[in-house]
Amino acid sequence: MSEAIPALQVRMLGDFTMTYQGQVLPLKNSLATKAMRVLQLLLYRGERGIAREALVDSLFSDDTSADPLNNLKVTVSNLRRTLVKAGLPPEFTVRAKSKRYYFAAPKPVWLDVTVFDEWLDKASTAGTQDEKLACLLEAESLYTGDFLPHLAGSDWATVAAAHYRQRYFDCVQQLAEIMKERGQWEELLTVATRAAALHHLEEWQCLRIDCLMKMEQYQEAKAVYDQAVRELEEEFVAKPSDALVQRFHQLSRAGQVSYETVHELTDQLQEDEPARGAYYCSYPSFIDVYRTCSRMLERTGQSAYLLLYWLTDSHGQVLEDAQKAAQAAPKLKTAISCSLRRGDVFTQYGRDRFLVILMGTNRENCDLVDRRIVRKYKEDAAWGVSFRHTLHAVGTAELDLDDSRIWHPIEE
Numbered sequence: 001m002s003e004a005i006p007a008l009q010v011r012m013l014g015d016f017t018m019t020y021q022g023q024v025l026p027l028k029n030s031l032a033t034k035a036m037r038v039l040q041l042l043l044y045r046g047e048r049g050i051a052r053e054a055l056v057d058s059l060f061s062d063d064t065s066a067d068p069l070n071n072l073k074v075t076v077s078n079l080r081r082t083l084v085k086a087g088l089p090p091e092f093t094v095r096a097k098s099k100r101y102y103f104a105a106p107k108p109v110w111l112d113v114t115v116f117d118e119w120l121d122k123a124s125t126a127g128t129q130d131e132k133l134a135c136l137l138e139a140e141s142l143y144t145g146d147f148l149p150h151l152a153g154s155d156w157a158t159v160a161a162a163h164y165r166q167r168y169f170d171c172v173q174q175l176a177e178i179m180k181e182r183g184q185w186e187e188l189l190t191v192a193t194r195a196a197a198l199h200h201l202e203e204w205q206c207l208r209i210d211c212l213m214k215m216e217q218y219q220e221a222k223a224v225y226d227q228a229v230r231e232l233e234e235e236f237v238a239k240p241s242d243a244l245v246q247r248f249h250q251l252s253r254a255g256q257v258s259y260e261t262v263h264e265l266t267d268q269l270q271e272d273e274p275a276r277g278a279y280y281c282s283y284p285s286f287i288d289v290y291r292t293c294s295r296m297l298e299r300t301g302q303s304a305y306l307l308l309y310w311l312t313d314s315h316g317q318v319l320e321d322a323q324k325a326a327q328a329a330p331k332l333k334t335a336i337s338c339s340l341r342r343g344d345v346f347t348q349y350g351r352d353r354f355l356v357i358l359m360g361t362n363r364e365n366c367d368l369v370d371r372r373i374v375r376k377y378k379e380d381a382a383w384g385v386s387f388r389h390t391l392h393a394v395g396t397a398e399l400d401l402d403d404s405r406i407w408h409p410i411e412e
Helices: 033-049 052-060 066-087 113-126 130-141 154-184 185-198 200-214 218-236 243-255 262-269 284-301 322-339 365-381
Strands: 009-011 017-020 093-097 100-104 306-311 345-348 353-359 385-393 400-407
Touching: 033 052, 033 066, 033 093, 033 100, 033 154, 052 066, 066 093, 066 185, 100 185, 100 284, 113 130, 113 154, 130 154, 154 200, 185 200, 185 262, 200 218, 200 243, 218 243, 262 322, 284 345, 284 353, 284 400, 306 322, 322 345, 322 365, 322 385, 345 365
Parallel strands: none
Antiparallel strands: 009 017, 093 100, 306 353, 306 385, 345 353, 385 400
16 A cells, blocks of 8 residues: 555755655745754654654753653644645654654655765766766756755754755866866856856856856856856955956957957947946956056046045944944945046945045045035935045055044934
């Protein structure tokens, strides 16, 4: 009789789902309950099960109840009812034996993390490169994200997530070695693109750029580079690594042998939709603008100024609260953008600093601009966050620290 019951399929990578007879069981709304945490842990442990005391420690370590063992019994009882209500036959349940708990099923449960490990183990012992490649591709297709991401605060789930993440990274690196050797750039691009979407690492973006350059798709490769730089700035507040910058130089050299007409190049250079306010660019681009501006001033005799703005606490000290910085930085960015001319350039440097180049102006006009920025920021200021600024002429060697100023918000 039990042979007629289809295997239960459980996925833990990227999400948690249970599928029985082709139907996904309705468990989404209860994932955060203790009963579901017991279920996920028991499914993961499989035939090994877990000791009662370990289960109590995992679930009720912060519980002030006088009887955690009774709480566990109640939780398991609730879990059994949840499984029946979700549509599983009574053969699928939780059993206790010799002070250990197990998930009982009439047939072995198909578990994606188990199969993922099995394919990678097969790849390590494969007799031929074709067999190894096939095993690696099977494993790669199973990895759809971090292990049980909703349990990121649980010790056992965090350890498991690190294990599978590293195995996935190793899998992608092995695929890259084989596919590069075979010249399978299009297939490798698919793998690298999935990896970059799942984990925002420069390594995968560099791999995507390599594939696209080998396929002579230089514009697409440049778009990936721009995306990587943007992610580093907005999500990680970091500068591009040497490896990513090296790809930029490779793209620049590749562009020298392209065959675009002058009109096509002009179209590419122009802004898609010219916006009002100052021009915002990435920090690497800002460096080039600053150096170009310095050279132009040597020839024209005009003046330009560099302003550095940085967020502080209400007393003008370093703003250590990352959450406050994340709230205030966009507000200061908007204030700067709206207060400058279209010919001015600015960028964000780090999580709490902004650099501004004011072109063709004098010191008095810099003061006017600064007052406009203060006025605009005050319209929508972040509570308890101030900012300071320093000013110096473009091309001079040192910052004029004596010209440092601070604006204090009104405490509410």
